[in-house]
Amino acid sequence: MQYLPNILFAIALIFGVGFFVLNIRKLSRNIKLGKDVNRTDNKPARLKNMLKIALGQYKMVRRPLSGILHVIVYVGFVIINIEVLEIIVDGLFGTHRVFQGFIGNAFYGFLIGTFEILAALVFITVVIFWTRRNVANIKRFLSAEMKGWPKKDGNLILYFEMVLMTLFIVMNATDVPFQEAGVGNPISQFVAPIFNNFSAESIHLIERTSWWIHILGILVFLNYLYYSKHLHILLAFPNTYFANLNAKGQLNNLDSVTNEVKLMMDPDADPYATPEAGAEEEVPEKFGASEVTDLSWVQLMNAYTCTECGRCTSACPANLTGKKLSPRKIMMDTRDRLEEVGRNIDENKGTFKDDGKQLLNDYITPEELWACTSCNACVEECPVNIDPLSIIMDMRRYLVMEQSAAPQELNAMMSNIENNGAPWQYNQQDRLNWANEE
Amino acid sequence: MIVPTMADMMAQGKQPEILFWVGAAGSYDDRAKKISRAFVKILHQAKVDFAVLGTEESSTGDAAKRAGNEFLFQMQALMNIEVLNGYEVKKIVTCDPHSFNTLKNEYPSLGGKYKVLHHTQFIQNLIAEGRLEIDNQNLQGKRVTFHDPCYLGRANEVYESPRDLIRRLGVNLTEMKRHKRTALCCGAGGAQMFKDAEAGDKEVNILRTEDALETKPDIIATGCPYCNTMMTDGIKFKEKEDSVIVRDIAELIAQANKL
Numbered sequence: 001m002q003y004l005p006n007i008l009f010a011i012a013l014i015f016g017v018g019f020f021v022l023n024i025r026k027l028s029r030n031i032k033l034g035k036d037v038n039r040t041d042n043k044p045a046r047l048k049n050m051l052k053i054a055l056g057q058y059k060m061v062r063r064p065l066s067g068i069l070h071v072i073v074y075v076g077f078v079i080i081n082i083e084v085l086e087i088i089v090d091g092l093f094g095t096h097r098v099f100q101g102f103i104g105n106a107f108y109g110f111l112i113g114t115f116e117i118l119a120a121l122v123f124i125t126v127v128i129f130w131t132r133r134n135v136a137n138i139k140r141f142l143s144a145e146m147k148g149w150p151k152k153d154g155n156l157i158l159y160f161e162m163v164l165m166t167l168f169i170v171m172n173a174t175d176v177p178f179q180e181a182g183v184g185n186p187i188s189q190f191v192a193p194i195f196n197n198f199s200a201e202s203i204h205l206i207e208r209t210s211w212w213i214h215i216l217g218i219l220v221f222l223n224y225l226y227y228s229k230h231l232h233i234l235l236a237f238p239n240t241y242f243a244n245l246n247a248k249g250q251l252n253n254l255d256s257v258t259n260e261v262k263l264m265m266d267p268d269a270d271p272y273a274t275p276e277a278g279a280e281e282e283v284p285e286k287f288g289a290s291e292v293t294d295l296s297w298v299q300l301m302n303a304y305t306c307t308e309c310g311r312c313t314s315a316c317p318a319n320l321t322g323k324k325l326s327p328r329k330i331m332m333d334t335r336d337r338l339e340e341v342g343r344n345i346d347e348n349k350g351t352f353k354d355d356g357k358q359l360l361n362d363y364i365t366p367e368e369l370w371a372c373t374s375c376n377a378c379v380e381e382c383p384v385n386i387d388p389l390s391i392i393m394d395m396r397r398y399l400v401m402e403q404s405a406a407p408q409e410l411n412a413m414m415s416n417i418e419n420n421g422a423p424w425q426y427n428q429q430d431r432l433n434w435a436n437e438e
Numbered sequence: 439m440i441v442p443t444m445a446d447m448m449a450q451g452k453q454p455e456i457l458f459w460v461g462a463a464g465s466y467d468d469r470a471k472k473i474s475r476a477f478v479k480i481l482h483q484a485k486v487d488f489a490v491l492g493t494e495e496s497s498t499g500d501a502a503k504r505a506g507n508e509f510l511f512q513m514q515a516l517m518n519i520e521v522l523n524g525y526e527v528k529k530i531v532t533c534d535p536h537s538f539n540t541l542k543n544e545y546p547s548l549g550g551k552y553k554v555l556h557h558t559q560f561i562q563n564l565i566a567e568g569r570l571e572i573d574n575q576n577l578q579g580k581r582v583t584f585h586d587p588c589y590l591g592r593a594n595e596v597y598e599s600p601r602d603l604i605r606r607l608g609v610n611l612t613e614m615k616r617h618k619r620t621a622l623c624c625g626a627g628g629a630q631m632f633k634d635a636e637a638g639d640k641e642v643n644i645l646r647t648e649d650a651l652e653t654k655p656d657i658i659a660t661g662c663p664y665c666n667t668m669m670t671d672g673i674k675f676k677e678k679e680d681s682v683i684v685r686d687i688a689e690l691i692a693q694a695n696k697l
Contacts, residue, residue, distance in 0.1 A: 249593025250543035253515075254508045258548065261512040288506065317623040317646075322639030371636040374504050374628030375588040380619055396506030410505045413632035417510060421496030422462040423632055432492040434464070434471035435441035435478070 009091035009215075016219030023226035027304060030342040034297030039242040049385070050241040059383040063311070066132075069125045073161070076122035077233070080115045080168065087215050097178065109183025116172065116187040123165040130158045140310030143319075145329040150229065150308055157230050160221050167214040174207035176200070232307035236384045239305040242298050243385035248376045251393055254287065288397025290360040292338045293352075295391060302386040303335035312378035312388060318371040325371035327378035327388035333363035334391060360395060369395050370407055441478055443492040444525045454489040456560070457527045459541065461534035462497050463663035469670065470663035473533050477557050477688040479697035484570040488531075494521050498540040505629035512548065515540075519550035529553045531560040533688060535589035535662045536627075542594070556590055558599040558661050558687055565606070574608030576694045582609040583653040585646065585669060586621035587662035600661045603687050607694050612653040622646050624668035631664050647672025651682070658684045 039046075052058045057074060061067035086099045100108045133141050133154055141154075172178060172188035179185055179192050195203050225231050289295050292303075312327035313319050319326050337359045345352050360366075372392045379387050399405045406414070413423045421428045447454055458481070463470035481488050499514030522530075530552045532538050542554035555563075564570040582604055590596045597618045604611050616622045625635070625642025635641060647669060650658045658673070660666045663686070670684045685693075 247539075247543050247594050249539040249589050251503060253512065253544060253547055257508045257512050261509060261516060265513070265516055287508065315620065317625060317642045318636070318638070320622070321635075321642050321645055323636045325636075367636055370633070371638075372628050373588070373623045373625060373630050373642065375623035376592040377588075377620075377623065380592050393504070393506070396504075397508055398506075400506030401509060406505060406507075407633050409633040410629055413629065414502050414505060414507050414510055417497045417499070417502050417514065421514070422466055423497065423501050424462070424466055426466045428496065429493050431460075431465045431495055432441065432443070432490065434460070434466075434474050435439050435490075437471060438439065438475055 003094070006092060006094050012216060012219060013088065013091070016216075016222060020222050020226075023223065026342060026346075027226060027231075029345075030338050031297050031300045031304065033293050033338070033341065034295050034300040035293075037296040037298055039298060042245055045245055046241045046243075049243060049245075050237055053383070053385060054236040054240040057383075059385075062383075066309075069128060072118075072121050072125045073129075076118040076125075080118055080122070082111070083115050083168070084215070084218060087211070091215060097175075105181065105183055109181070112172065112184030113186050116169065116185065119165045119168050120187045123162060126158050126161045126165070130155065130162075133158070140314040143310065143313060143326060143328070145326055145332055146308070146310070150332070153228050153230075154308070156224075157228065160217070160224070164214060164217050164221070167210045167217065171207060171210035171214055174203045174210065176203060176207075229307045232305050232384060235301060235305035239301055240385050242301065244298075244387055244390075248379055252390075254397070257287065286398065287401040288399070289391070289394035290398045290402070291358045292334060292341055294398070295334070295394060299334070299387070299391055299394075300338055302388075302391075303331050303338060305384055306331040306335065306386055307384075308332060309383065311381040311383065312386070315377040315381045317373055317375055317377065323368075323371040324365070325368040327392075330364060330368070330388045330391055331386060334359065337363050360398065364395060366399055366405065369399065372396075439475060439478060440482070441492075442489045443494075444489045444527075445492070445494065447489045448525060452487075453526065455487040456529045456531045457522070457525075458488050458490045459498075459530050459532035459534070459537050460490055460495060461532060461537045461663070463667075464533055465495070467663060467667070469667060470533075473663055473666070473686040473688055476686065476692035476697070477533050479692045480561060480564075480570065480688060480695075483695060483697055484564045486564070486569070491521060491525075498537045500536040500540040501629045501632060503540070503544070504627070505632075511544075515545055515548050515550065519545060519548060522550060522552065527552055529555070531555045531557055533557045533661075533663065533686065535587040535593070536664070539589045539593050556594075556596060556599065556661065558590075558603055559596065561688070561691065562599045562602055565603075571695075572603070572606040572691055573694045573696070574606060576696065577657075577690065578608040580607075580609045580656045581612055581654060582607070582657045582659050582690075583612050583614055583650050583655040584617070584659045584661075585614070585624065585650060585665055586618060587660065587665045588621070588623050588627050590661055591618060591621055600659070600687055603691065604659055607690055609657070612655065614649045614653055616649055622649055624662075624665040626664035626668050631667075641672075641675075643668035643672045644675055647676055651676060651678065655682055657690070658682060659687055659690060660684065661687055 057071050060070050086097065089098050090096060132138055169188050169191055172185060173191035174195055179189065195206065225234065286294065292300060306328065308328055310328050316325065316327055341352060344355055369392055372389070374389060376389060379389050416423050416425050420426060444457065460474050464474040496518055497514050498518065499511035502514065503511035530541055535556060538554060538556045541552065561570065565572065584600055584604055586597065601611065622645065623642060624646050650669065658669050660669060666684055666686055673679050673682050673684060
């Protein structure tokens with residue numbers, strides 16, 4: 001029975017990490033439902049983006065208050081997690097603060113002391129975040145798409161962090177030898193006196209309990225990620241790496257359309273020619289996107305990366321003037337539909353069974369899509385380089401090229417371009433009249 | 439006003455330094471035509487050898503593309519590229535950021551590879567090369583705010599060229615709270631120019647006009663014919679047309695230089 005805690009710990013670790021790996025595989029499978037797009041060019045620029053934007057939080061701090069607060073939680077989270085290494089070794093081998101012996105009291109004290117200060121800072125910051133979300137009336141946290149689960153999700157993450165940080169401090173405060181050594185306890189030394197009147201057994205029990213709930217909490221939190229907007233802590237890195245590197249104004253040219261247009265314009269083309277072998281498969285099923293599987297894997301990864309901060313929506317001219325469009329909702333809808341498609345595939349043994357739904361209309365309405373001015377404010381704002389505009393444009397393409405469902409005025413504009421080379425009804429022969437009108 | 443066409447040039451066996459891409463607004467819209475003429479006056483003053491396509495110019499397809507009609511866009515693009523390549527055009531200058539963006543970014547992969555400049559960039563070059571000077575007396579002291587066109591600013595990260603020119607006018611450039619990267623759209627992009635807005639509680643151009651009016655400007659400067667229309671409408675809506683005017687930077691330079 002001596003090894004019971006070690007065995008229990010190993011089982012918890014295996015289950016915790018194993019379940020996480022399963023979910024990550026599901027995540028990767030779902031992302032791969034997207035269409036192929038090549039994002040392997042210009043690796044130095046991609047790496048630079050990742051280091052600057054994800055690791056360096058470059059775009060986060062453009063809004064200084066929320067940005068700096070976020071940096072505190074981010075740095076705290078990354079650095080405090082070094083302690084998890086020690087916890088895992090201790091848990092598996094039944095040791096206690098195993099690194100202390102290896103690296104010496106002074107350096108160990110410095111490390112744990114740093115973690116404690118960070119833990120306290122994270123706790124305070126998370127309380128500020130909670131207040132911003134729940135009390136401060138900040139418009140972007142109150143939008144329609146944030147009602148219900150997204151709001152709960154946001155708060156749950158904050159509660160998780162508050163509890164984990166508290167447990168870390170309590171665990172140190174009730175570690176009597178650690179407190180007696182007197183190094184690395186800049187915060188917990190002020191918490192320790194609370195337990196002065198407790199018996200030695202009780203203090204030890206509190207220490208052990210805190211230690212266990214802390215590590216189990218971390219494993220639960222790890223597995224919560226997949227079900228939460230909090231996935232951004234992992235996906236921010238690949239998302240910034242694979243993000244679009246071209247000028248934001250450049251909208252991709254559809255190759256499938258180029259082939260058809262060239263054929264149409266080629267006077268030597270034989271419309272009755274037998275297609276070359278294999279050409280049949282090259283014809284795309286449809287132009288544009290009405291379903292998540294019509295989008296590219298980068299767009300789908302964007303959807304999973306979105307942490308619903310709403311900076312995009314708070315800068316969107318359509319949203320600012322009361323229109324239904326919210327770029328954040330575009331991303332949330334894409335993710336929710338992709339999750340639904342993924343579950344459908346799981347339930348139907350690996351193949352998607354038509355559920356009578358699609359991303360267009362059932363999640364994103366044409367009214368939202370047509371409200372976009374393509375101004376790129378959302379793309380510019382996103383702290384992790386998500387591109388909601390590309391999804392909006394792909395869905396407009398479906399509406400227009402597959403369904404001829406553009407608003408009437410746009411149809412008029414387009415037929416003008418077709419007939420006289422301008423969006424208005426003017427004669428192309430009058431195109432130079434301006435030169436002689438003064 | 440002398441505006442040579444590429445066809446004239448070719449007949450004389452000449453190749454101009456630049457092609458001035460006028461764009462649909464600059465060709466047909468009464469307000470935007472004034473911008474085209476102002477820019478031509480500047481070109482003449484700087485003795486730039488230029489030409490336009492005239493009746494051979496056609497929509498770049500930007501609005502069609504943003505409206506979702508990739509077919510129409512690519513038809514327009516391929517037709518224009520055929521004409522441009524036929525004249526062996528190397529360098530294009532335009533007053534329309536939408537044409538600028540499309541020609542610069544979306545034509546190359548379809549076979550149209552040109553050096554494309556917005557007129558503010560080109561005028562900046564003319565000054566740097568000593569071919570043009572801006573008189574800083576005539577507009578001196580005026581309060582000017584600049585509205586960044588999305589397709590010049592965020593889309594292509596050209597923020598400084600227009601501002602550099604405005605400063606050279608000797609005016610007092612005052613920025614709106616949302617400017618450069620965070621500039622608010624005028625409401626015309628993405629084919630919105632050609633349709634009514636969806637239901638909401640305000641028009642985008644009104645919100646943007648309010649941004650501009652907060653700076654108490656004499657002049658709202660723009661670098662886009664569509665932004666110009668939207669801001670002009672906004673000023674009318676706010677009944678400020680007696681105290682605030684909307685001008686393209688080319689018009690301001692033409693005015694400063696008394697062209």
